Amino acid sequence: MAKMFYNEDADLNLLKGKKIAIIGYGSQGHAHALNLKDSGLDVVVGLYEKSKSRERAETAGLKVMSVEDAAEAANVIMMLIPDEKQSKVYKESIEKHLKEGDALAFAHGFNIHFHQIVPPKYVDVFMVAPKGPGHLVRRVYEEGKGVPDLVAVYQNFTGKAFDTALAYAKGIGGTRAGVIETTFKEETETDLFGEQAVLCGGVTELMKAGFETLVEAGYQPEIAYFECINEMKLIIDLIYEGGFSKMRYSISDTAEFGDYVTGKRIITEETRKEMKNVLSEIQNGEFAKKWLLENQVGRPSFNAIREREANSKVEQVGNHLRSMMAWLKKD
Ligand code: NDP
Ligand code: MG
Ligand code: MG
Secondary structure (H helix, E strand, O other), X not given: OOOEEXXXXXXXXXXXXXXXXXXXXXXXXXXXXXXXXXXXXXXXXEOOOOOOOHHHHHHOOOEEEOHHHHHHHOOEEEEOOOHHHHHHHHHHHHHHHXXXXXXEXXXXXXXXXXXXXXXXXXXXXXXXXXXXXXXXXXXXXXXXXXXXXXXXXXXXXXXXXXXXXXXXXXXXXXXXXXXXXXXXHHHHHHHHHHHHHHHOHHXXXXXXXXXXXXHHOOOOHHHHHHHHHHHHHXXXXXHHHHHHHXXXXXXXXXXXXXXXXXXXXXXXXXXHHHHHHHHHXXXXXXXXHXXXXXXXXXXXXXXXXXXXXXXXXXXXXXXXXXXXXXXXXXX
């Protein structure tokens, strides 16, 4: 079993008297900045001149500086801008402001693990990665709860990198829920694999394939949507609450029998083999290279696929049906 760390294992005093720069004020950035500030720590936000986020950060009572000034002023610099932009911003505005004993921190291991950012030897490098979206990191903190964090140390110059990372996790509320120690390698590879093979790529393609199979066979698209897309959340909620057994307890025995005999015909040996290939391409850096090159040339494939997906039949049917569900927030 993984060793877990909770509030009593972490000492916020390690960050008292230090200045923490949060670079970026998006999903994770706003949550880290506000939670750390509410935990009594000294926070500044680093943003570029014309950033759309600037006003929101200032309205929330935070001090906003340029990325350069924030990096210069701070002892702990947390990188919370999009992963594909980090290495350029690091090289241009952060590297030269790192002083001996400073800490450079991340919420995802991508840039360190794939050597897009190579920090000097005289700083600590750690990761505090919340296992949840930024907006929840903020919301549950305000409710006195927390989102669990993964914590890792890549470079321990001061000898206190792990304890500083734990203190940071406490500051954003993570030690209320539990913190697990990992490595940059493990976090990066498992995170990329999970989102590609299961959570995002795997799930959406499975739902779309089911929806299209029914529609092509002549069934009403709205029925196909309710069956293959909408009901997914209800099933996942049961799994989240009580594992596969709670879900199987709640569904009919007919559904449970179908689950057992059909699941393996869908996720076949071939699918499992392909999952291993996906994992290898993550491990050997092929995926990272593809994504970095895609960004360098202005995201042609990404933009084309994004548009095609947004206009797909399953999305059109879903948009219509969801517009009738008054309780779904529109934003
Ligand atoms: P977002 O896309 O939400 O954040 C973007 C923020 O960065 C905005 O405030 C944006 O400003 C600012 N920004 C963009 N470019 C620059 C720049 N050149 N200089 C300064 N600021 C800039 O990022 P996320 O919060 O999604 O991701 C941040 C990190 O957290 C990533 O490493 C990600 O992997 C990790 N992470 C994210 C999770 C999530 O919930 N999204 C979960 C766990 C980890 P503007 O508003 O002007 O565009
Ligand atoms: Mg990810
Ligand atoms: Mg059914």
